[in-house]
Amino acid sequence: MAYTEEELKKELETKEYEYGFYTDIESDTFPNGLNEEVVIAISKKKEEPEWMTEWRLEAFRIWKEMEEPEWANVTYDKPDFQAISYYSAPNKKPKYDSLDEVDPELLDTFKRLGISLDEQKKLAGVAVDIVMDSVSVATTFKKTLGEKGIIFCSISEAIREHPELVRKHLGTVVPQKDNFYAALNSAVFSDGSFCYIPKGVRCPMELSTYFRINQAGTGQFERTLVVADEGSYVSYLEGCTAPSRDENQLHAAVVELIALDDAEIKYSTVQNWFPGNKEGKGGVFNFVTKRGICEKNAKISWTQVETGSAVTWKYPSCILKGDNSIGEFYSIAVTNNFQQADTGTKMIHLGKNTRSTIISKGISAGKSQNSYRGLVQVGSRAANARNFSQCDSLLMGNECGAHTFPYIEAKNSTAQIEHEATTSKIGEDQIFYCNQRGIDTEKAIALIVNGFSKEVLNKLPMEFAVEAQKLLEISLEGSVG
Amino acid sequence: MLKINNLHARVEDKEILKGINLTVNAGEVHAIMGPNGSGKSTLASVIAGKEDFEVTEGEVILDEENLEDVSPEDRAHKGVFLSFQYPVEIPGVSVTNFMKTAINESRKAKGLEDMPAKDMLKLIREKSELLEIDRKFLSRSLNEGFSGGEKKRNEIFQMAMLEPKLAILDETDSGLDIDALRVVANGVNKLKTKDNAVIVITHYQRLLEYIVPDFIHVLHDGKIVKSGTKELALELEEKGYDWLKNEAVVK
Incomplete structure (x- = not known):
């Protein structure tokens, strides 16, 4: 059988979501709807201090006045925010001391995802904080990290145990009023991860978190805060899978990174949420706000492999505030069938001698639409700022689309900005x-796609790169084999 | 080994091959010559199984097996190799990675495990030395930014790695300077055994000074109009193809 466009199209259509199964775990789920009482109840449920409850309420009041943004190159039926339940937690036990206490069905779910905790525990170098339907059920390697003074826990725990750190940094990069979804997240975030690396400490292992949406009709509002103190280094991995569902599931996460003087944060994501079936029914709405701030000589790298979700709206960004700071964005976005992705980055150059690099690889197949949207902004005081952007698109078949929306705003004449696109x-x-x-x-398609994406795949940590390559193959290949 | 009977093939509505008969035995080297548009490259593509061409009549038989319903990749697994006239570029895929994938896919088709990395390295070392290829070349993206000569040398390197039963070299001499031509031809000669066969497609007699054929066939308007031994090439060089075209008309 030789390849024809027609056959390729057929093959791509028959691809099914590999991780599409549903685990029935008794959940403690709030009734649908959102109002101040619900916000207070979430805060109470999580045993939060009063300042946190107030912060959430403030966000909720801002959100109520905001409109859902419509400028992205995506179309979808807007979610009914009153038809969503804003809290759901696996409920048998709130906390586990060891794996033996974890619900066996949950463990089985992880095994089917190929991330058995047993294996993860043994895998030296990877600490895993697993978020399943909003509540952290397991945290490993905490001890090793503790010895170095590194804090890696759920955000709820951090609010209770390290309120001073959370209070100081939460919302400083992505304020409550930043945008519609960020405001919503600030009001109702259920859980997420918190990470603090003390001064001068190099985190000895890759930190990773697996997110998973599991409860029907439950929106997931993750909140992640990573603080790298002066001269520290951390590499953070985030990987996602979700079971197949008929109705659209909303996901509006917020990730804030803070790299203080001379610190470096690498943040890698592999996103594989249910993209909807081949008719375009179902699938996750992924409206994410990710942003980092670099102080003097600091560096933040975002690397993302986006293969899932029905609609993606995501722009991991860097504010290069400190002199000599560096921002990087490496992205592979794959869309197939009826998926829509509008993704890219913002590099805001404020300090002198700041540098940024953007490498974006978009792969479109089926009837999907794949957009790169990026902003490179150079402030008036950012002397000698430099940016290099490269946006490549690969098309498969005749019904998909690739779009590029690069925005450049330079207010300093010494800036050097380059943009290449293919x-x-x-x-x-x-x-x-x-x-x-x-x-x-x-196999040939996988080979060509991997070759196309290589510059970005190379930026991922080893163990993640293998997983990402597999995902690219799953996302684009037929169901053969 | 290869038996082609009354092969007719067309692309869209245009008939290109109009009844080719050809038998190639193990250990033989055949040259196919002919003017532009006579169907030389089409014949190569049809043997390799390219589906742009529709076989309307006749058959291609490899080791007693009719290849009609055999996919291009399965033909490759059965030992058919085509050195392309215009090798394609695959950005981001190194020559080494490409060869590793090709070899392991063939092994998989035969029910074998992947070739151990150690053996693969050894094989690459041997074959790159044979073709005087710099190892650095192997880490470059396949054919991307390669010169004409590098592309052709890379094709023969792949042939060396895959050790095909039947190799078809489609205008491997085009775009090669005399030194590169010698290296490539030496490579092909060293790979020649009594168990494999080579079909050399060329315009000119020049390549045949280095790769000496047992038989020469002249293709004209989709048919083999004359077959002979290597002396035929010299005669062609002297008289040009018009001589045969006229002869074909007279027939």
């Missing part, structure tokens, strides 16, 4: 060439 299509000649060497069409 658009290409997987050619029948490339496929036949591979076929002739004994490589079947499915």
Whole structure:
């Protein structure tokens, strides 16, 4: 069988969501709807101090006055925010001391996802804080990290145990009023992760968190805060899978990174939420606000592999406030069937000699729409700021779309900004060439896509890169084999 | 090994091959010559299984097996190799990675495990030395930014790695300077055994000074109009193809 556009299209359509199963775990779920009482109840449920409750309420009041943004290149039925339950937690026990106490069905879910905790525990170098339907059920490697003074826990725990740190930094990069989804998240965030690396400490392992949406009709509002104190280093991994569902599930996370003087944060994401079926029904709405701030000589790298979700609205950004600070954004976004992605980054150059790099790889197949939207902004005091952007698009078939919206605003004449862009299509000649060497069409597409994405895949930590490569294959291949 | 009977093939509505008969035995080198548009490259593509061409009549038989319903990748697994006239670029995929994938896919088709990394390295070292290829070259993206000569040398390197039963070299000499031509031809000669066969497609007699064929066939308007031994090439060089075209008309 030789490759034709028609066959390729057919193959792509028959791809099913590999992780589409549903685990029935008794949940403690709030009734649908959102008002001040619900916000207070969430805060109470999580045993939060009063300042936190107030902070949430303030966010809720701001959100009530805001409009859902419509400027992104995506179309979807807006969620009914009163038809969503804002809290759900696996409820048998609030906390587990060891794996033996964890619900066996939950453990089985993790096993089917290929992230068995047993294995994770043994995997030296990876600490895992697993968030399942909002409440952290397991935290590993805490001790090792503790010896170095590193704090890595759920955000709820951090609010209770380290209120001074949370209070000082929460909302400083993404304020409550930042945007519609950020305000909503600030009001109702259920859980998430918190990480603090003390001065001069190099975190000895990759920190990773697996997110998962599991309860029907439960929105997930994760909140992540990473603070790297002066001269410290941390690499943080975030990976996601979700079971298949008929109705759209809303996900509005907020991630804030703070890199103080001379600190470095690497933040890597592999996102594989249910993209909807091949008719475009169902799938996760992924409206995420991710932003980091760099103080003097600090560096923040965002690396993302986005293969899932029905609609993605996501712009991991860097505010390069300190002189000589560096921001990087490496992204692979894959869309298939009816998926829509509007993703990119913002690099805000404020300090002198600040540098940023943007490498974006968009792969579109089926009837999907894939947009890169980026802003490079150079402030009037950012002398010698430099930016290099490269946006490449790969198209498969004749019904998908790739769009690029680069915005550049330079207010300092010493700025140097470069932008390169390419658009290409997987050619029948490339496929036949591979076929002739004994490589079947499915494998050939994977090979070509991996080659296209290589510059970004190379930026991922080793163990993540392997997973990401597999995801690219799953996302684009037929169901054969 | 290869038997082609009364092969007719067309692309869209245009008939290109109009009844080709050809038998290639193990240990033989055949050259196919002919003017532009005579169907040389089409014949190569049809043997390799490219589906742009529709076989309307006749058959291609490899080791007693009719290849009609055999996919291009399975033909490759059965030992058919085509050195492309215009090798394609695959950005981001290194020559090494591409070869590793090709070899392991072939092994998988035969029910074998992946080749151990150690053996793969050894094989790469051997074959790159054979073709005087700098190892650094192997980490470059496949054919991306390669010169004409590098592309052709890379094709023969792949042939060396895959050790095909039947190798078809489609205008491998085009774009090669005389030194590169010698290296490539030496490579092909060293790979030649009594168990494999080579079909060399070329315009000119020049390549045949280095890769000496047992038989030469002249293709004209989709048919083999003359077959002979290597002396035929010299005659062609002297008289040009028009001589045969006229002869074909007279027939």
